[in-house]
Every structure is written in structure tokens, then in C-alpha cells.
Amino acid sequence: MSNKSTRKADRPNVSATVHPQRGSSRPEPQGVAPDTDPGTRRRVFSQNFFRSASDAGDFTEQLTYHEDARCVVEIGPGSGRITTSLSRMGHPVVAVEIDEHWHDKVKALGLPNVEVQCGDFLEWEPHDDPFVAIGNLPFGTGTDILRRCLEFSPYSLLEAVFLMQQEYVSKRVGRYGGNSFNAQWWPWYTFHEGRAFPRQAFQPVPRADTSTLFVIPREEWEVDWRERRTYQDFVAAVYDTGHADIGTALRKAARGSTSHWLRRAGVPAGALVKQLGPQDWVELYMARNPPPGARTHGGRTQGARGRGGRKRR
Structure with missing residues (x-):
């Protein structure tokens, strides 16, 4: 682990919790009884x-x-191998485990600097403390967990390193072209691939090889974080039309003529939706309703940039 940390004494205590179900001290995983056999629990939680x-x-x-x-x-600390490695590095660790069995196992290890919480990460609520995230994510719920992390904002999530199915990582880094998920998060985050691990490195052996996905917040954004939902709804609406070229897709999503819109953004009507880059989506979003005083120059909307913010360091 690269270390850019301050002295441990300078770091306040971590304040983050998983909210249990009402009337219970721990949240019970949905659809899995406490006495379910380990094999079934492994399959349910991947x-x-x-x-x-x-x-x-x-x-x-x-x-x-x-x-x-x-x-x-x-x-998802699971058996605790990753947790043990993190503990040895000396940084405060909050390990969130949905399976009560493995929660108890990891907690019993008594690892220094580690707080083990039992609950579903999708319901985990950090306070305002910025954090870095790591995990060997389940194949079945990996996208939901990734989305949950991104929703915390680039102010809170400073970096994430996730082990995920290799084909999924290839999609996130754009190896197969653009996609709705990537386009919706491009203004604020970048995705990169790290070290790969063969499936034989795991027990039980999964059906596919895995690779590391890096999530890195951008230093500067061209869409304000407060406009995230509006921007993402716009991107989703275009993709949901199912049309290959941006001219037809945009016209279908807007339910009207969009030639002036495309000209302001400087995006050819015949460009394929999946081949649009991050800046194309930003320009299209800004050009839909140019800010006051905006003017066009060379097909690009001037005055649209600079509406984002700089990530807090």
C-alpha cells in the first residue's frame, strides 16, 4: 500500500455505522436463516x-x-485474509460483513486497528469522514456495491480498489466501448484496471478469473456534483432509447428536433452512442440548456466549462 498518511495520532476516530433491522442487534441477511449451512451461505453471498x-x-x-x-x-472481509493484511499496515480499518458467521470469525481474530461491523454495506452510512475503500466484491452484487460507493461523492470516497470478475472490469475500463454506467459517472470518476488473479487463487474456485478495478475521483469536474441526478437521468434517457447513433437517440429522448443541440455540443449526429467519450457527454449535457452568456465557437459550447468543482484534498 502506498502511504500518503499523516501520523496516526492526528487521525480522529472513525464514525460509521450499519443500521440494523428494528428489534435486532444485527441485521439478518435477506433470505438466509441464521442456521443455514455454510455451503448455501457461500452461494447466496458469492x-x-x-x-x-x-x-x-x-x-x-x-x-x-x-x-x-x-x-x-x-x-466483505469474509475469512479475514485481506483484513489481516490491512491491519498490519497500521491504518484504521472498518470491516463491514453481511454474513454473521464470518463477522464473528473476523472479530474473534482480535486484529489491531480493526473495527468489525455486521450488516449490509448497501445500508452502511459513513459520516462526513473521507475514506478509501477496498474489497473482494461478490459477483452478484458487485455493481450495486460499486454504485453505492460512487454515490458517497468524490469528497467522501478518495479511492477504491475492488476485486471483481475480469470481464466486468473490462467493461468498466471501456475495453468494449462506452456504456450507460460509465457515461453516468465519467464527470467525477475514472476507472482503471490493476492486477489480475486467476480463479484458482480462491476457495471455493469461482467460475471466472478476477481482476482489480481502481476507482479514482477526478481532480476537477466539469459537471457540478449537485447536478449529478439530472446529468445521469439525461444519459440514461439517451441510452434507454436503444438507438445506435446519437442523433436518433437524442431526438427520441428529447421528443423533438435536436440538430441545434448537437451543433452546440460539436457532436456529429451519426456518431455512435457507445463511442462517445467523457467530454462528448459533458458537452451534450451542457448544450441542452446553455448557461447564461454562453456562446459557440468552433461547434463547442463556450461558458459551459468550469461549472464543476475541484475535489477536496
């Missing part, structure tokens, strides 16, 4: 853990601990 401490260490070394981070949030 539990595939590192076989060796060495591989777990190689994975955790990819994470950068930022000086502003108050803690490392590990999603």
Missing part, C-alpha cells in the same frame, strides 16, 4: 476467499492511503 495470505497481501498493496482519509473501509 463468497470466494483468497487461499493464501501472500495473494491477499499482493492485492492490498495496490491501495493508496491518502493523507485525508480517516479509515480504510473493507467491504
Whole structure:
């Protein structure tokens, strides 16, 4: 793990909680009874853990601990191999485990600097403390967990390092072209691929190889974070039309003529939706309703940029 940390004494205590179900001290995983056999629980939660401490260490070394981070949030510690590696690095760790069985196992390890919480990460609520995230994410719920992390905002999530199915990582880094998920998050985050691990490195052995997905907030944004939902609704509406070219898709989504819109954005009507880059989507979004005083120059909307913000460091 690269270290950009301050002295431990300078870091306030972590304040983050998982809210349990009413009337229970712990949230019970949906559809899984407390006495369910381990094999069934592994299948339900897609539990595939590192076989060796060495591989777990190689994975955790990819994470950068930022000086502003108050803690490392590990999603789904499972058997605790990744948690143990993180603990040895000396940074405060909050490990959120949905399976009560593995929560108790990891907690019993008594690892220093580690707080183990039992609950669903999708219901986990950090306070205002910025953090870095890491985890061997379940194949079945990986997208939901990733989206949950991104929704915390680039102010809170300083970096994330996730182990995910290799094909899924390829989609996130754009190897197969553009897609709705990436386009919706491009103004604020970048996705990069890290170290790959063969499926034989895990127990039980999963059906596919895995790779590391890096999530890095952008230093500057060209769409204000407060406009996130409006921007994402716009991108989703265009993709949901199912049309390949942006001219037809935009016209269908807007239910009217969009030639002037495309001219302001400087995007050819025949361009394929999946081939549009981050700046194209930003220009299209801004050109739909240019800010006061905006003017066009060379097909691009001037005055649209600079409406974003700089990520807090």
C-alpha cells in the first residue's frame, strides 16, 4: 500500500455505522436463516476467499492511503485474509460483513486497528469522514456495491480498489466501448484496471478469473456534483432509447428536433452512442440548456466549462 498518511495520532476516530433491522442487534441477511449451512451461505453471498495470505497481501498493496482519509473501509472481509493484511499496515480499518458467521470469525481474530461491523454495506452510512475503500466484491452484487460507493461523492470516497470478475472490469475500463454506467459517472470518476488473479487463487474456485478495478475521483469536474441526478437521468434517457447513433437517440429522448443541440455540443449526429467519450457527454449535457452568456465557437459550447468543482484534498 502506498502511504500518503499523516501520523496516526492526528487521525480522529472513525464514525460509521450499519443500521440494523428494528428489534435486532444485527441485521439478518435477506433470505438466509441464521442456521443455514455454510455451503448455501457461500452461494447466496458469492463468497470466494483468497487461499493464501501472500495473494491477499499482493492485492492490498495496490491501495493508496491518502493523507485525508480517516479509515480504510473493507467491504466483505469474509475469512479475514485481506483484513489481516490491512491491519498490519497500521491504518484504521472498518470491516463491514453481511454474513454473521464470518463477522464473528473476523472479530474473534482480535486484529489491531480493526473495527468489525455486521450488516449490509448497501445500508452502511459513513459520516462526513473521507475514506478509501477496498474489497473482494461478490459477483452478484458487485455493481450495486460499486454504485453505492460512487454515490458517497468524490469528497467522501478518495479511492477504491475492488476485486471483481475480469470481464466486468473490462467493461468498466471501456475495453468494449462506452456504456450507460460509465457515461453516468465519467464527470467525477475514472476507472482503471490493476492486477489480475486467476480463479484458482480462491476457495471455493469461482467460475471466472478476477481482476482489480481502481476507482479514482477526478481532480476537477466539469459537471457540478449537485447536478449529478439530472446529468445521469439525461444519459440514461439517451441510452434507454436503444438507438445506435446519437442523433436518433437524442431526438427520441428529447421528443423533438435536436440538430441545434448537437451543433452546440460539436457532436456529429451519426456518431455512435457507445463511442462517445467523457467530454462528448459533458458537452451534450451542457448544450441542452446553455448557461447564461454562453456562446459557440468552433461547434463547442463556450461558458459551459468550469461549472464543476475541484475535489477536496
